[in-house]
Amino acid sequence: MLLSLLVVTALAVIRLRDLFAVVMLFGIYSLLSASLFVVLDAVDVAFTEASVGAGVATVFMLGTLALTTSREKTPGAHKPLLPLLVVLVTGAALIYGTSDIPHYGDPGNPIHQHVAPRYLEDSAEEIGIPNVVSSVLASYRGYDTLGETTVVFTAAIGVLLLIGGARRRRRSEEPPRPDREEEDA
Amino acid sequence: MQQYSVPRLITKLLLPLILLFALYVQFHGDFGPGGGFQAGVIFAAGFVLYALVYGLDNARRIMPPWLLRVGVSLGVLIYAGVGVAGMLLGGAFLDYGVLDSHDPVHGQHLGILLVELGVGITVASVMISIFYAFAGRGR
Known part of the structure; x- marks a missing residue:
């Protein structure tokens, strides 16, 4: 549904x-x-x-x-046949691939055999907090989360550099000085 | 939006609840769903709502851009700092167990709390700065 x-x-x-x-x-x-x-x-x-x-x-x-x-913008006249073919073939390959994926929720799946049992069984003793997701994210996989936080940090730097950083605002607030105009030119 | 009194009033009523909910998600993440990332986004959403209704200038007065820039880096620094503190106390990087000399589980609690706080501060500051950048550009 x-x-x-x-x-x-x-x-x-x-x-x-x-x-x-x-x-x-x-x-x-x-x-x-x-x-x-x-x-x-x-x-x-x-x-x-x-x-x-x-x-x-x-x-x-x-x-x-x-x-x-x-x-x-309305696209110009183009032939949709080749893209349609590519999409159909890719989609068919993906659907064919799902037949090999193990069933959802089956405890015998490879993903449930690796580290997940240890997280579920030992995290109450080792970390001591009820939300296993939090203990995995913040403690067992602390490096990954540190990396993610750095990615968010980098994204902000990128956006601020691309659009409307401090420089643009300062320039519009202050009256332009002659030497700065020379720098910009 | 100066002339619409209903959105202004509703925002005034909702804003404390949104921010309080963000803090709840932040510090209750150990026990229920949520954590630093979600809390940061909700906190930022509260500010975005305020800026939409009351204007960007008022929002900038409450949460100035320099504070956001400090927050963006402060969160990452708190996170990495917890890791380095673990190293100084004789453990591995990001090993929270050594943060409490008596009980490693308490150390884990403390470490997760601080780390999630760092994530929350960075995410909230990043979201609000990006919103400021978008909203400030159009004028």
């Missing part, structure tokens, strides 16, 4: 040319994905998807629309 709603939303996103509506549909898509994660018992992931995907990312995309335009 949720999956079919996801497909309908995705198709609507492809068909629509009004980018404002597309951004709203993306928010709905994220909310549906979050519900899907709740159904799969991944509440932490659902939480992130709902707050980032449906919340903040929508606002950022609206901000981008305000800076650019809210109408998608």
Whole structure:
């Protein structure tokens, strides 16, 4: 049910040319994905998807629309046959690949045989907090989370450098000095 | 948005709840779903709502951009600092067990709390700075 709603939303996103509506549909898509994660018992992931995907990312995309335009350019005449073929072949290969994937929730799956049992059984003694997701993220996989935090940090640096950093604002507030204008030139 | 009194009033009512919920998610992440990342995003969403309704200048007055720039790096520094503190106390990098000399489980608690706090500070500051950058550019 949720999956079919996801497909309908995705198709609507492809068909629509009004980018404002597309951004709203993306928010709905994220909310549906979050519900899907709740159904799969991944509440932490659902939480992130709902707050980032449906919340903040929508606002950022609206901000981008305000800076650019809210109408998608209509594409010129092109032949859709080759792209359609590529997409169909890739999709067929992916669907064929799913037949080899182990069943969802089967305790004999390889992913449940590696480190997961140790996390689930020993984290109460070793870390002592009830939320295993938190203990995996922050303690067992602390290096990864440090890396992720650094990625977020780097993303902010990149965005601030690209659009509207401190330099731009300072220049518009202060009266331009002659020597600075020479520097810019 | 100066003339719309209903959104202004609703924002005023909702804002403390949003920020309080963010703090709850931040410090209750050990026990329920959530953690630093989600809390940071919710905290930032509260500020984005405030800036949308009350204007960017008012938001900049409450949360000035220099403070955000400090926050962006402070969070990563707290995280890495906890790791280095573990090394100084004789453990491995990011080994929280040595943070408490009596009980390694307490050390783990403390380490996770501090690390999540670092993640939360960085994520909240990053989200608000990106929003400022987008919203400030259009004018």
